[in-house]
Amino acid sequence: MIRLIVLLLKLSIVLSAREPKQINLANQGTISGMYITRFRTKRIAAYLGIPYAQPPVDYRRFMAPEYTDLPQWEGVKNATMFAPDCMQNDTNPLNKHDELFMKLLDSQMEEPRKKEYSEDCLYLNVYVPDDFKVEGYPTLVWFHGGGFVRGSPNNINPFQLVLKQKVIFVSVAYRLNIFGFFSTLDNEAAGNFGLMDQVASLYWVKNNIASFGGDPENVCIFGHDAGAVSVGLHMVSAYSAGLFQKAIAMSGNVLSPDTVNIARKELSTVNKVASAFGCFRKPTYQLLDCLRRVNYQALLDIGEPLADWKPIVDSGFSNVTGSFLPDFPSKLFKDEVFTPVPLLTGYTNMESALIFDKGENEDSGISQREFDVMREEIILSDITVDNSSCFTNQHHIQDAVAFFYKPIPPTSNETILRKLFLDFYTDKVHGATTYQLAKHVSKQAPVYLYRFDLKxxxxxxxxxxxxxxxxxxxxxxxxTFGMPHLALPEDLGKWDYRDKSISEIIMKMWTNFAWYSNPTNSGVIIDWDAFEAEKPGFFIIDRQNFTMSTPQTINLKAFEFWTDFYPKVVEIGTKCCKESYEDSSADPILTQRMIHSLITLYFILIVLS
Incomplete structure (x- = not known):
């Protein structure tokens, strides 16, 4: 009884406090935070705009983050304001899905958040439950999306997640576009600075999260879109090993096509950047000296459009430090060169539907011609053949894909063709890569897959x-973030009670994973089986039920086509072409054998289908 009174007294003192406790950060100083409150009695503690590395400005531009000698201060630092976002161009039009989602986020704010950008942007936010804890909280470290060229750690509101599920949530800013991913392809500027920023934030979490009540040995990296790709890259990078114990990757996959750049294709980018700013191309230390004197806004405005900025395979760039990404992620996972931690990953059933939507009436679809052209363009991007006059083998590859996805029986119904195209694209880009990642990781750690069908x-x-x-x-x-509960008071009634209930379940499963490495370990009476190669399955989240996949809900045969059969067709097709291009006097018997192999594979496809 006495212990209960003491506990209630402590809780009363905490709730009556005007601000949360001050936190002493290792080798930095003391910070004070604030309470975020809803309906007076519900609140969490927030510590915003905490520097986790030295500002990447001046001579630190295009360098790995400096996080062993952290920014320090005297007295108590006020951590109640968001830091500016990393430099990005917000005048470029958003994809339709991003535009609609940002509009929804903005509608839940009392007043629009002022957009501020700075090159000095390596800051993070920490959100902490405000109650009496009995053990260290798990920590979710959030890497935002935005295709590595835009995005903010400050857009997502984790209030409901932290309040109800008792986890610590850390959102991280990292360098983007040219600031985060320019490389001179050598030791002077290896690139991948945005990913190294994320690593620096994980070191900060490891060293400081216990002061907030967190368990430094129970850290779950968590990302969406490019943030999810980042999660996969940390699993294969030696830089990140030991800094996290679990991983959640939503709607982004490190094995998806064109996830990373390679040096051979980036040579032209270095030349373009040097030319754009009137810098000498070589030696590269002079190029960097020149670029570091460029005004940050000019660097963004002129440099950002010059390339498709993203992570790069940096093997061989430096003889001083190891590579962040020594090879293609697909090769590293295949060779089992990754950190085997429990993984929760998945995608929505129409990830890219709004990109391809023509915005016409509900019955509008696509013609057979449109279907064929769009499908062929996507497949052509996989065929890296230098000789553009070589068509025959490309046609064989296209025919294999067309055969697998052609409507049976044939149809001219444009609505059906639109659905078939979305199935094709979702299977290839999202479903098959998720399936392949699960096959790799599940050999050494539990994997939980999902597909989100619930509108x-x-x-x-x-x-x-x-x-x-x-x-x-x-x-x-x-x-995932309890948005039905976060609306302004006057808008709460606009959210259906079913969305509120479902959101509670989703948040519980995601945080169960952070707590216990199992999404249904506690408080959820739902069966979600871990993925097994002999018994592969996805957890299907829809309006009717939450249940494991069946052959009617997940086309595993399509995933096997993309991950096993299709690469063989591409390899043989492009190899024939390259051999005939590189050596016109090649042995005709060899060429015939290659063509025979391709035809054999094609007929195997027919049998499998």
């Missing part, structure tokens, strides 16, 4: 999304 019931969440589209990119985050 919100609330009209306010579906505004601008055609009825024919189920769950586009971003819209699973509505449930």
């Amino acid at each position: 919100p019931f609330s009209d306010v969440a579906n505004e601008g999304v055609p009825d024919r589209i189920a769950v586009p990119h971003n819209f699973d985050l509505i449930f």
Whole structure:
């Protein structure tokens, strides 16, 4: 009884405090935070804009982050304001799914958040439950999306997740576009600075999260879109090993096509950047000296459009430090060169539907011609043949894909063709890569796969999304972060009670994973089986039920086609072409054998289908 009174007294003192306790950060100083409150009695503690590395400005531009000698201060630092976002161009039009989701986020704010950008942007935010804890909280470290060229750690509101599920949430800013991913392809500027920023934040978490009540040995890296790709890259990078114990990757996959750049293709980028700013191309230390004197806004405005900025395979760039990404992620996972931690990953059933949506009436579809052209363009991007006059083998590859996805029986119904195209694209880009990643990781650690089919019931969440589209990119985050509970008081009634209930379940499963490495370990009476190569399965989240996949809900045969058969067709097709291009006097018997092999594979496909 006495212990209960003491506990209640402590809780009363905490709730009556005007601000949360001050935190002493290792080798930095003391910070004070603030409470974020809803309905007076519900609150969490927030510590915002905490520097986790030295500002990457002046001579630190295009360098790995400096996090062993951290920024320090005297007295108590006020950590109650967001830091500016990393430099990015917010005048470029957003994809439709991003535009609609940002509109929904903005509608839940009392006043629009002022957009501020700075090159000095290596800061993070820490959100902590405000109650009496009995053990160290797990920590979710959030890497935002935005295709590595835009995004903010400050857009997502984790209030409901932290309040109800008792986890610590850390959101991280990292360098983007040219600032985060320019490389001179040598030791002077190896690139991947944005990813190294994330590593620096994980070191900060490891050294400081215990002061916030967290368990430094229970850290779950968590990302969406490019943030999810980042999660996969940390699993294969030696830089990140030992800094996290679990991983959640949503709607982004490190094995997806064109995830990373390679040096051979980036030579032209270095030349373009040097030319754009009037710098000598070589030696590269002079190039960097020149670029570091360029005004940051000019560097963004002129440099950002010059390339498709993303992580790069940096093997051989430096003889001083090891590579962040020594090889293609697909090769590293295949060779089992990764950190085997429990993984929760998945995608929505119509990730890219709004990109391909023509914005016409509900019955609008695509013609057979449109279907064929779009499908062929996507396949052509996989065929890296230098000789553009070599067509025959490319046609064989196209025919193999066309055969697998052609409608049976044939149809001219444009609505059906639109659905077939979305299935093709989702299978290839999202489903098959998720399936392949699970096959690799599940050999050494538990993996939980999901597909999110559940469209919100609330009209306010579906505004601008055609009825024919189920769950586009971003819209699973509505449930993951409890958005139905975060609306302004006058808008709470706009959210359907079913969305509120479902959101509670999703948050519970995601944080169960952070606590216990199992999404249904506690407080959820649902069966979600771990993925096994002999018994592969996805957890299907839809309006009818939450259940494991069946042959009717997940086309595993399509995933096997993309991960096993299709690469063989591409390899043989492009090899024939390259051999005939590189050596016109090649042995005709060899060429015939290659063609025979391709034809054999093609007929195997027919039998499998």
